[in-house]
Amino acid sequence: MIKKPGYDQYxxxxxxxxxxxxxxADVLQLLKDNQQKTFDLFSSLTNEQAMYTYAEGKWTLKEVLGHMIDTERVFSYRAFVFSREDISLPGFDQDTYINSTDYNSRDIFDLAGEYKALRDATLYLYRSFSHEQLTRSGVASGNLVNVAALVYMTAGHELYHLKLVEERYQQ
Incomplete structure (x- = not known):
């Protein structure tokens, strides 16, 4: 089980x-459990429902899922790189990433499938880390972060957005 990181590790x-x-919590089991929950939530939507946004200028549900995919890719890449050696990586601007794609033209079931495949890959990666690799750190966006913190950030980011969807997007 991966120990929850201290506040000095991110x-x-x-x-x-x-x-x-x-x-x-067993963070890897939480990631596995939420994989099905997230997939079921988004894959059950019609494309019309997935275009819903709760307010002007806010993301559609397709964009929310796209953002979750983008962020998981970034966090898992950082964890991969930092597990191998101490290095510095650039920041990640979520709005630039969303504005540089067209998630809204994609089929929601296809996006949900991409999310599910990505989570499988993320879990394989995170399960491969040794205890020593989990304690390694690197710099992202000018801030020190360790590999275990990135694993927890992946899980927590998903929980954060699932809560937002439940609170603001349920029609």
Whole structure:
């Protein structure tokens, strides 16, 4: 089981996500369990429903899922790189990423399938890390972060967006 990282192992902003993961949770099992929950939620939508946004200027549900995919790719890539050696990586601007794609033209079931395949790959990667690799760190967006924190950030980011979808997007 991967131990929850201390606050000194990531920048304070990411506590928003990491704190959503229960203290004694098996984070890898949580990622696996939420894979089906997230897939079921988004794949059950019609394309029309997936175009819903709760307010002007907010993302559609397709864009929310696309953002979740983008962020998981970024977090897992950072974890991969940092598990291999200490290195510095550039930041990630979520709005630039969303504005540079056209998730809204994609079929929601296809997006849900991409999410599910990505999660499988993420789980294979995260399960492969040794204890030593989980303690390694790197710099992302100018801030030190360790590999275990990135695993927890992946889980917490998903929990954060699932909660937002439940609170603001349920029609």
């Amino acid at each position: 920048r304070p902003y990411f506590a928003t996500y990491i704190d959503l993961v229960p203290d004694n």
